[in-house]
Amino acid sequence: MELPYAEPYKIKMVEQLKRSTKEQRLKWIKKAHYNLFNLDSDKVFIDVLTDSGTGAMSDKQWAEMMIGDESYAGSKSFTKLKKTVKKITGFKYFLPTHQGRAAENVLFSAMVKEGDIVPGNSHFDTTKGHIEFRKATAVDCTIDEAFDTSIIHPFKGNIDLNKLEKVFKSNPKEKIPFVILTITCNSAGGQPVSVQNTKEVSALCKQYEIPLYFDAARFAENAYFIKKREAGYEDKSIKEIVKEVFSYGDGMTISAKKDGLVNMGGFIALNNKEVFKKATVFNIMYEGFITYGGMNGRDMGALAIGLDESTEFNYLESRVEQIAYLGKKLVEYGVPVQQPFGGHAIFLDANKFVPTIPREEYRAQALAIELYVVGGIRGVEIGTVLADRDPFTRKNRYPDLELVRLAIPRRTYTNNHMDYIAATLKNIYDSREGAKSGYRIIDEAPIMRHFTVKFEKI
Numbered sequence: 001m002e003l004p005y006a007e008p009y010k011i012k013m014v015e016q017l018k019r020s021t022k023e024q025r026l027k028w029i030k031k032a033h034y035n036l037f038n039l040d041s042d043k044v045f046i047d048v049l050t051d052s053g054t055g056a057m058s059d060k061q062w063a064e065m066m067i068g069d070e071s072y073a074g075s076k077s078f079t080k081l082k083k084t085v086k087k088i089t090g091f092k093y094f095l096p097t098h099q100g101r102a103a104e105n106v107l108f109s110a111m112v113k114e115g116d117i118v119p120g121n122s123h124f125d126t127t128k129g130h131i132e133f134r135k136a137t138a139v140d141c142t143i144d145e146a147f148d149t150s151i152i153h154p155f156k157g158n159i160d161l162n163k164l165e166k167v168f169k170s171n172p173k174e175k176i177p178f179v180i181l182t183i184t185c186n187s188a189g190g191q192p193v194s195v196q197n198t199k200e201v202s203a204l205c206k207q208y209e210i211p212l213y214f215d216a217a218r219f220a221e222n223a224y225f226i227k228k229r230e231a232g233y234e235d236k237s238i239k240e241i242v243k244e245v246f247s248y249g250d251g252m253t254i255s256a257k258k259d260g261l262v263n264m265g266g267f268i269a270l271n272n273k274e275v276f277k278k279a280t281v282f283n284i285m286y287e288g289f290i291t292y293g294g295m296n297g298r299d300m301g302a303l304a305i306g307l308d309e310s311t312e313f314n315y316l317e318s319r320v321e322q323i324a325y326l327g328k329k330l331v332e333y334g335v336p337v338q339q340p341f342g343g344h345a346i347f348l349d350a351n352k353f354v355p356t357i358p359r360e361e362y363r364a365q366a367l368a369i370e371l372y373v374v375g376g377i378r379g380v381e382i383g384t385v386l387a388d389r390d391p392f393t394r395k396n397r398y399p400d401l402e403l404v405r406l407a408i409p410r411r412t413y414t415n416n417h418m419d420y421i422a423a424t425l426k427n428i429y430d431s432r433e434g435a436k437s438g439y440r441i442i443d444e445a446p447i448m449r450h451f452t453v454k455f456e457k458i
Contacts, residue, residue: 005321007318008314008315008317008318009058009318009411012059017045017046018042018043018045019045019376020043020045020376022373022374024043025043025372025373025376026373028043029369029372029373030457033442033443033453033454033455033456034365034369034439034454034455034456034457035452035453035454035455036049036368036369036372036378036379036380037049037380037450037451037452038452039372039378044372044376044377044378045375045376045377046375046376046377046378046413046417046420046421047377047378047409048345048377048378048379048405048406048407048408048409048421049378049379049380049407050380050407051258051344051345051407051408051409051410052100052217052255052257052258052407053099053257053262053263053264054257054263054409054410054412055261055263055409055410055411055412056409056410056411056412057261057262057263057302057306058261058305058306058309058411060305060309061261061262061302061305061306061309062302064298064301064302064304064305065298065299065301065302066298067301068296068297068298068299068300068301068302069297069301070296070297070298071297072289072292073289073291073292074291075291075292075297075300076297077297077298077300077301077304078096078291078292078297078300080300080301080304081094081096081267081300081301081303081304082094083304084303084304084307084308085267085269085307088239088242088243088307088308088311089216089242089243089246089252089269090243090246090247091246091251091252091269091270091271092270092271092273093269093270093271093272093273093276094267094268094269094270095267095268095269095270095276095279095280095283095287095290095293096265096266096267096287096290096291096292096293096294096295096300097265097266097267097268097283097287097293097294097295098264098265098266098287098293098294098295099255099256099257099264099265099266099294100126100215100217100253100254100255100256100257100258100266101126101130101255101266102266102286102287102293102294103253103254103255103266103267103268104126104127104130104215104253105130105282105286106268106279106282106283106286106287107213107251107253107268107275107279108130108131108134109279109282109286110275110278110279110281110282111177111178111275111278112130112131112134112136112177113134113136113177114134114135114136115135115136115175116131116134116136116137116175116176116177117136117137117139117167117171117175117176118131118136118137118138118139118176118177118178118179118180119138119139119140119141119159119163119164119167119176119179119180120138120139120140120141120159120179120180120181120182120215121140121141121142121146121157121158121159121181121182121185121188121193122140122142122146122157122182122185122186122187122188123138123140123180123182123187123215124182124186124187124215125187125386125388125448125450126448127180127182127215128388129388129447129448132391132447133447135391139167141159141160141163141164141167142156142157142158142159142160142163142185142188143156143158143159143160144160146158146185146188146189146191147188147400147401149189149336149337149338149339149347149349149352149401150336150339151339152339152340153340154192154194154225154229154230154340155191155192155193155194155197155225155229155230156185156188156189156191156192156338156340157182157183157184157185157188157191157192157193157222158193158194158197159179159181159193159197159201161200161201161204164179164201164204165204165208168204168208168210173208173209173210176208176210177211178210178211178212178213178250179201179205179210179211179212179213180213180214180215181193181198181201181212181213181214181215181249182214182215182217183214183215183216183218183219183222183245184218184221184222184225184342184343184344186217186218186344186345186382187382188338188401189338189342189345189347189401189403190218190221190323190338190341190342190343190344190345190347191338191340191342192221192222192225192226192229192343193222194226194229194230195226195230195233195241195244195245196230198245198248198249199248201248202248202249211249211250211251211272212248212249212250213249213250213251213252213253214245214246214249214251214252214253215252215253215254216246216252216253216254216259217254217255217257217258217259218258218259218343218344219242219245219246219252219254219259220238220242220259220310220311220316221259221316221319221320221343221344222245222343223238223241223242223245223311223316224238224313224316224317224319224320224343225320225343226241226245227241227313237313238311238312238313238316239311242311250270250271250272250275251268251269251270251271251272251275252268252269252270253266253267253268254266254267254268254269256303256306256307258344259307259310260303260306260307260310261302261303261305261306261307261309261310261410262299262302262303262306263299264295264299265295265299265300265302265303267293268283318411319343319344319410319411320343322408322413322415322418323341323342323343323344323345323346323408324341325415325418326341326346326406326408326418326421326422327339327341327346328341329418329419329422330346330348330422330425330426333422333425333426333429334426334429335348335353335422335425335426335429336348336349336352336353337349338401338403344407344408345405345406345407345408346405346406346408347382347401347403347404347405347406348364348367348379348403348404348405348406348425349401349402349403350363350364350366350367350383350402350403350404351363351401351402353367353404353429353432354366354367354432354435356433356435356436357435357436357437357438358437358438359384359398359402360384360396361437361438361439361440361458362381362383362384362385362438362439362441362455363383363402363438364381364382364383364384364385364402364403364404365381365383365384365385365438365439365455366435366437366438366439367404367428368380368381368404369439370428370435371404371424371425371428374424374427374428375420375421375424377406377420377421377424379404379405379406379407380404380405380407380450381403381404381405381450382401382403382404382405383399383401383402383403383404384396384397384398384399384402385449385450385453386450387399388447388448388449388450389449391447406421437457437458438458439455439456439457439458440455440456440458441453441454441455442454442455442456
């Protein structure tokens with residue numbers, strides 16, 4: 001008899017979850033102006049709003065925190081992290097930041113100016129926000145297959161080389177500070193990028209003398225998919241794959257709250273000394289001295305351990321296969337989701353789930369709210385609300401995909417929780433025919449509105 005799969009860890013500590021009634025949740029979400037970000041965590045039963053900083057750290061990480069060196073300059077914890085980053089990524093220069101968007105802020109302050117063009121594969125919200133805040137333009141060059149949730153393509157995060165070269169040919173290279181390759185590609189459904197595509201993008205960038213940078217928040221999960229799906233990599237270790245992928249780029253930013261397995265932290269890693277020198281100025285201005293950059297010594301120590309743990313196959317198999325477990329349940333129930341399943345989340349296809357709700361009434365947001373009301377489950381809209389308004393016309397941007405993301409925290413929930421999520425969604429899907437109207441916005445910020453936007457029910 002073949003032995004069943006078992007997680008490569010055991011549970012040492014638990015946190016109590018609070019149950020609530022549907023009537024309570026209806027009252028709470030209305031008070032929160034139908035924005036799931038505005039809910040207090042004790043009003044949520046299963047929280048899959050994000051996998052960013054919400055996971056469980058290991059015993060080794062907690063032990064490392066006890067010996068953190070909190071020296072303002074040149075702490076031992078910084079040195080440990082710097083060495084680990086060099087070992088894992090291969091990049092020469094390193095700047096810690098307090099999280100990923102801070103790393104973007106520092107690097108983009110050094111490199112992006114008004115009128116610039118930044119091509120990439122479905123830039124995430126903070127990335128696009130930092131670009132557009134500087135009056136530059138993000139251009140999506142993702143392959144077309146990424147925008148059809150029913151197509152099975154092993155690397156839906158890939159960049160379309162023809163789209164990218166069209167951007168290169170249409171603009172002087174001085175207007176393109178870099179290409180940004182997001183691994184895995186969150187906005188396309190947590191989809192991976194192949195080594196082959198990375199090599200081809202890198203070669204095209206070199207041909208046009210344009211740097212290639214990675215948004216590497218989920219770089220380890222990306223490497224897992226490469227090992228499982230790309231010919232020639234099945235016998236390579238995760239660390240070997242990671243090192244090769246990064247060898248094709250000039251630098252990276254990372255929110256270490258994902259594949260760094262910590263609750264707070266990020267960094268920039270680079271090969272270009274001049275870019276590093278420029279970035280240090282902004283790192284000191286915005287984050288702190290260059291040997292702590294907004295992080296405590298103990299957190300840098302925990303991150304050094306986390307980077308090592310996240311690039312081990314056993315951990316990644318447990319992590320990614322739990323996502324697949326939920327995805328298979330939903331497919332079995334007929335619930336439309338992005339396929340193949342992503343590395344950190346399941347993405348519900350709201351265009352197929354509730355097509356009767358007009359897009360201008362934010363159908364993905366309506367679905368996310370219904371999931372909370374019915375089951376106390378907090379996901380997040382990845383659709384028109386997140387896509388924001390065009391910075392020039394101020395009209396809504398309607399992306400090809402209207403998604404609800406269920407981002408699973410690392411080493412946190414059991415498969416019983418996945419069963420609960422799947423059953424809740426089956427019940428909603430089976431009764432969705434009555435979904436005719438959604439929500440209207442009554443208040444929003446001028447940029448990255450989805451965090452604080454207020455709605456009213458139509």
